[in-house]
Amino acid sequence: MLDDKLFLKLVLDTMPEQVVVINKEGDIVFINKGWQNFGEENDCSCGAWEKENYLFTCKKAADNGDEIGVRALEGINAVINEQQDDLYLEYPCHSDDEKRWFMMRVVPFKLNTDFYYVITHQNITERKLAEEEVQQLANIDGLTDIFNRGYFDSFLEQEWNRCKRLNMPLSLAIIDLDDFKLLNDTYGHQQGDECLKQVAAILEQYTKRPSDICARFGGEEFALVYGNTSSEQATTVINAIVEQLKQLNICNELSLPSKTLTVSIGLASVIPCSDYTIESMIKEADDLLYKAKATGKNLLCVADLTVVD
Template identity: 50%
Template sequence: MEYSDDFLRAVLDSVDVGVAVIEGDGTIFFVNDRWITFGQRNGVPDTVQWLGVNYLTVCEEAAETGDCLALEAVQGIKQVLNSGRHSFSLEYPCHSDEEKRWFMMRVSCLVSDGKRFCVLSHQNITERKLAEEKVLNLSRQDGLTGLYNRRYFDEFYKQEWNRCLRQSLPITLVLLDIDHFKSVNDIYGHQMGDQHLRSVAQCANSFAKRSSDICARYGGEEFALVLGNTTAEEAAVLATRLVLAVETLDIPNETSPVSPVLTISAGVVTRVPDTSIQKESLIEEADRLLYLAKKKGRNQLCTANIGSVQRKAEETLI
């Protein structure tokens, strides 16, 4: 039985996977409905016509912003197009501010009328990745506070930096430290000190509400908040609320020269990443601002909004 082109197109449109066919030079020859709707749900304007777009060029432009997975995709697709391999697959994150998502890109060779094509598909694998992440979280957690540990902070911060780099979004880092915490352990004992650490950790963690946010134990009595797609103004408001929230926990610290209750100091820095700087520079700046907040009397925060062109930090004491 022979089937018409319309029937075969209807079959491809019915599958719950985005499918595209690209020619040997990378030009998109065909896309199904799922491919189009996925793009529209992820910020691609309705007016974009996929046919004729060079998919390799799109990936190469993403790679130029520091997206190493996009570069890996380009290399894999080219190998399939150039007969180096029959198929290629790649798992990649595609998180939004509201949710975590992962997809699997599969590339396979198609030969028709003597011409070589690539069939690309993108399948949502979020459910499986979330299940795997639950298992991984056991190794990512700090045993005392239940927050993410320093190891996962480093991993998440790198991912969020790269996401904000690709999408030209601001990223905020907050480093906070409990003021005169040694006196808590000295007077009330380490067991009570551990309990107070957990209380502060729980309070700080309540400010990391989106999939683009995390709160981690950075070391000792120091914590870190990564806030993706957060402006300097939003970060200053949030961090100010956090400083006040810890103080209103009313945890005794009677010998502290700052306050008879437990307080924190914080350094807050925001910028839109670009390829001219290293992601570690944000950590260094937040640490410097934290030290400055302590030097100026503690129980407060210092902020800096670093522009992508003018790099000089404008410091504000709050």
């Protein structure tokens, strides 16, 4: 005869979904192997899971400004308080090297007089990547084939929330082509367009991680976002970009003193928090860009806002 408890546990341990069961107070009473493995692989080991409270973990994330934590906490409480029958929540859970999305489901059940809640997390990355590929067709700049301003705005918000949740640095650079109007007026708009394409192609080479992006910010301005990247690390990358742009040796004979294409750059790095906004970071990078312009162009101006004076 089968051992019912052992049989059920083995079945649950074969499931690819991460499964956790909590009681009405939020205490964890069961996890499957998928949950255990995910915790260990992501440096949040559930070895002492029987001492953990799932609701407390959600509240801690919510108190830290994590939007997903807020929605999960509110949804689970709504199920526990019988305000809704179940919960369905899709959310991103990206790492530096991999894009990942999960779907959370919360379903209640009753055993004798006690209520319990099965919470499953299913990896839906394959579907979301396919959806994202379709959506990105509308997010590409028609001239340069890199992302446009609209996608930049949504990506920066997404990466801001991830870095805020994980207390990691985020770096933003805004790049402007010096004297681009002179280049256009001297050689024609077709040559100007070709210049923008060449610059975009180089920027794209330096944004290979899921947490990075290059985008056409507007006109002859470009933006770079680097998640989990300090000011020092971002400066190293941007200096390499500037060197490669110099090697293009694009003529701009009326731009003095270089007579070739140069760029001015503003770089701001911050650990996102509730006391600072995305808009403030963009303004900081933009102000630094104009400081570089006013100081003589062909410069990189940097502000490391992660350092507390």
